[in-house]
Amino acid sequence: MNRVTPGRRPTLENVAARAGVSRATVSRVVNGMPVNASSQEAVRKAIDELGYVPNHAARTLVTQRTELIALVLPEPTTRVFSEDQFFPGVIHGVSQELETADKQLVLMLAGSPRSRTRIERSVAAHHVDGVILASLHGTDPLPAALTRTGIPVVCNERTLGSTPLPCVGVDNAGGAATAVQHLLDAGRTRIATIAGPQDMIGGIDRLAGYRDALRDSSRRSIVAVGDFTKDSGEAAMRQLLADDPGLDAVFVASDLMADGALHALRVAGRRVPDDVAVIGFDDIALARYTDPPLTTVRQPITEIGRQLARQLLRLVAGEDIDPTMTLPTELIIRESA
Amino acid sequence: MNRVTPGRRPTLENVAARAGVSRATVSRVVNGMPVNASSQEAVRKAIDELGYVPNHAARTLVTQRTELIALVLPEPTTRVFSEDQFFPGVIHGVSQELETADKQLVLMLAGSPRSRTRIERSVAAHHVDGVILASLHGTDPLPAALTRTGIPVVCNERTLGSTPLPCVGVDNAGGAATAVQHLLDAGRTRIATIAGPQDMIGGIDRLAGYRDALRDSSRRSIVAVGDFTKDSGEAAMRQLLADDPGLDAVFVASDLMADGALHALRVAGRRVPDDVAVIGFDDIALARYTDPPLTTVRQPITEIGRQLARQLLRLVAGEDIDPTMTLPTELIIRESA
DNA sequence: AAACTCACTAAGAGCGCTCTCAGAAGCGGG
DNA sequence: CCCGCTTCTGAGAGCGCTCTTAGTGAGTTT
Numbered sequence: 001m002n003r004v005t006p007g008r009r010p011t012l013e014n015v016a017a018r019a020g021v022s023r024a025t026v027s028r029v030v031n032g033m034p035v036n037a038s039s040q041e042a043v044r045k046a047i048d049e050l051g052y053v054p055n056h057a058a059r060t061l062v063t064q065r066t067e068l069i070a071l072v073l074p075e076p077t078t079r080v081f082s083e084d085q086f087f088p089g090v091i092h093g094v095s096q097e098l099e100t101a102d103k104q105l106v107l108m109l110a111g112s113p114r115s116r117t118r119i120e121r122s123v124a125a126h127h128v129d130g131v132i133l134a135s136l137h138g139t140d141p142l143p144a145a146l147t148r149t150g151i152p153v154v155c156n157e158r159t160l161g162s163t164p165l166p167c168v169g170v171d172n173a174g175g176a177a178t179a180v181q182h183l184l185d186a187g188r189t190r191i192a193t194i195a196g197p198q199d200m201i202g203g204i205d206r207l208a209g210y211r212d213a214l215r216d217s218s219r220r221s222i223v224a225v226g227d228f229t230k231d232s233g234e235a236a237m238r239q240l241l242a243d244d245p246g247l248d249a250v251f252v253a254s255d256l257m258a259d260g261a262l263h264a265l266r267v268a269g270r271r272v273p274d275d276v277a278v279i280g281f282d283d284i285a286l287a288r289y290t291d292p293p294l295t296t297v298r299q300p301i302t303e304i305g306r307q308l309a310r311q312l313l314r315l316v317a318g319e320d321i322d323p324t325m326t327l328p329t330e331l332i333i334r335e336s337a
Numbered sequence: 338m339n340r341v342t343p344g345r346r347p348t349l350e351n352v353a354a355r356a357g358v359s360r361a362t363v364s365r366v367v368n369g370m371p372v373n374a375s376s377q378e379a380v381r382k383a384i385d386e387l388g389y390v391p392n393h394a395a396r397t398l399v400t401q402r403t404e405l406i407a408l409v410l411p412e413p414t415t416r417v418f419s420e421d422q423f424f425p426g427v428i429h430g431v432s433q434e435l436e437t438a439d440k441q442l443v444l445m446l447a448g449s450p451r452s453r454t455r456i457e458r459s460v461a462a463h464h465v466d467g468v469i470l471a472s473l474h475g476t477d478p479l480p481a482a483l484t485r486t487g488i489p490v491v492c493n494e495r496t497l498g499s500t501p502l503p504c505v506g507v508d509n510a511g512g513a514a515t516a517v518q519h520l521l522d523a524g525r526t527r528i529a530t531i532a533g534p535q536d537m538i539g540g541i542d543r544l545a546g547y548r549d550a551l552r553d554s555s556r557r558s559i560v561a562v563g564d565f566t567k568d569s570g571e572a573a574m575r576q577l578l579a580d581d582p583g584l585d586a587v588f589v590a591s592d593l594m595a596d597g598a599l600h601a602l603r604v605a606g607r608r609v610p611d612d613v614a615v616i617g618f619d620d621i622a623l624a625r626y627t628d629p630p631l632t633t634v635r636q637p638i639t640e641i642g643r644q645l646a647r648q649l650l651r652l653v654a655g656e657d658i659d660p661t662m663t664l665p666t667e668l669i670i671r672e673s674a
Numbered sequence: 675a676a677a678c679t680c681a682c683t684a685a686g687a688g689c690g691c692t693c694t695c696a697g698a699a700g701c702g703g704g
Numbered sequence: 705c706c707c708g709c710t711t712c713t714g715a716g717a718g719c720g721c722t723c724t725t726a727g728t729g730a731g732t733t734t
Contacts, residue, residue: 013691022715023690023715024713024714024715025712025713027692028712035712035713053458053463055398056403056463056464057403057689059692060394061394061398061690061692061721062691062692063692063719088425091444092446099446099452104464105443106405106441106444107442109436118436122441125391125393126392126394289567348721349721350720358683359684359685361685361686365683372683373682373683392720392721395719395722396720396722397721398689398690398691398719399689399720399722400722
């Protein structure tokens with residue numbers, strides 16, 4: 001029975017019959033392996049006429065490759081759907097790179113415990129060839145669980161937990177230090193910081209960079225902690241002003257918090273940058289529109305996504321990679337400092 | 338050979354051998370069909386001990402279902418990675434709904450022509466069970482191409498082209514009319530609008546709603562057109578002020594454009610809402626932070642995503658659905674009008 | 675006690691593809 | 705003119721699962 005059953009998609013078998021060759025030959029043509037020109041032609045013709053498209057599941061079953069890459073996002077964090085555009089940027093970079101490799105992107109939001117179980121099951125079932133993990137908190141058990149499945153995993157920012165994972169991050173400490181140095185160079189003397197959450201690499205390292213730069217200059221550190229949201233930045237700024245009304249600069253660990261800080265400063269009657277200089281971190285779209293436009297440390301978000309995908313693809317292909325990759329940041333000078 | 342080959346994942350066969358039953362029985366247990374309690378127990382035990390996870394590809398091959406749903410986003414539009422948070426919201430809703438149905442989300446960005454071909458091929462290969470199409474421009478050939486594959490497709494906003502597609506949208510015209518009515522009720526007499534692009538449903542219908550409401554009140558319409566971006570809103574506002582310096586209200590077809598308009602008004606020395614009242618559309622996060630906070634027409638973005646997924650799942654399950662679904666909007670009154 | 679029903683389970687045939695392996699065909703050299 | 709060599713092609717065996725079709729044994733009826 002090699003007739004094309006109506007209502008059913010044509011198979012390799014049908015194409016082979018129509019072209020007068022064997023299944024194997026059709027398979028070779030489809031996969032670009034060397035085949036006699038005349039059969040090649042016959043097969044192509046048959047494929048066109050039949051509108052044949054290879055069945056993905058059947059291919060996966062034998063090759064053991066799904067051509068699917070999962071991007072796992074920890075949904076409940078403030079970042080996923082916040083204004084900072086971090087995840088859209090990463091998605092953009094990842095999907096660019098996957099496109100050139102002809103893989104598809106499966107988006108998995110790790111919100112509820114239920115969804116985490118689902119993700120683990122799905123990965124264990126070899127539903128995907130590899131996993132990109134984004135911005136997990138230190139205590140998260142997901143990396144360990146996924147590593148156990150044997151599927152390649154990469155992560156943005158190094159993991160805080162005990163499971164070491166290949167990762168690509170940005171030079172948080174270096175970027176922060178550059179920002180603080182810029183403030184020092186401008187003659188600022190009482191430089192505070194609004195740090196991010198201390199259970200995330202970004203929060204920790206940016207604070208460390210701030211401290212490093214200040215220590216070198218033997219000035220006192222003045223620290224408040226936020227959670228990367230605008231509101232928390234505003235609150236932290238008020239706190240700092242209360243603690244040290246004489247501060248003349250503040251390095252803020254995220255642009256969103258910096259926006260909040262600018263607000264608090266305005267309310268407190270301080271002029272930016274005249275009275276207080278402000279530098280943010282991230283260079284999100286908003287940074288160009290704050291009042292005044294925000295001087296900030298840019299992190300190459302799309303590039304992070306791209307490299308994440310590239311590293312993972314290497315792993316999937318069985319190549320060795322350098323387990324840590326750090327991308328440079330860049331100080332973007334606008335008007336707030 | 339029913340031994341578990343090392344380095345290879347256990348199969349149904351292995352589980353069956355270990356539990357002392359047939360493959361079919363294991364399959365029944367896995368799929369929750371009625372099975373004798375004792376064999377059930379034995380099978381569960383064997384599954385646990387072996388760490389068995391069903392092979393997805395094999396199952397797909399026979400059931401013809403992939404449990405995958407594609408979300409196709411037209412990448413080059415201004416919206417995908419802009420600040421308006423539309424797509425993140427839709428993704429959120431979609432993935433919520435897919436989670437309850439135990440399906441996975443495949444994200445496809447339709448940017449380059451190459452990527453569109455890839456999407457078509459992928460869908461034609463039955464790589465996914467259904468497709469959600471978001472915000473396509475009227476001239477896009479993708480809906481027609483996808484419909485041809487026989488895979489269920491739903492779309493947000495009705496399509497402008499010739500291919501009618503099941504869709505879920507919001508009451509753009511109604512929302513716009515409500516906003517304009519609110520301005521009329523407040524005694525405004527010269528009400529302008531900044532419309533969105535006229536090749537997108539949102540742009541067209543919101544303008545239509547504005548016109549409807551104004552026609553009923555027999556006032557003149559004053560129209561400028563933007564492209565949903567902040568900059569275009571600012572430019573359009575300047576244009577309107579030049580055209581009719583006496584206007585006392587403006588309905589803007591998106592919050593992002595409204596933010597730009599507020600800026601232009603401030604620069605022109607008009608007070609909001611005293612001199613000019615402003616109403617936006619969307620109710621994005623930013624709307625609460627503009628100066629003054631923006632009165633706007635909220636569209637239930639997450640709910641759109643949820644309903645999109647729900648409609649598609651019905652289609653995939655072979656059920657009939659009402660091809661058009663319109664969700665209500667809500668006027669959120671803040672300080673700009 | 676024999677016949678018959680009923681609830682399960684076992685066996686086996688695919689699903690559509692890849693890939694190994696052996697055989698066919700083409701080709702120059704002895 | 706035949707043999708060994710290379711290059712292609714075809715047949716067939718799976719990949720791991722579902723689902724239909726028989727078949728088994730226990731329980732019920734007459």
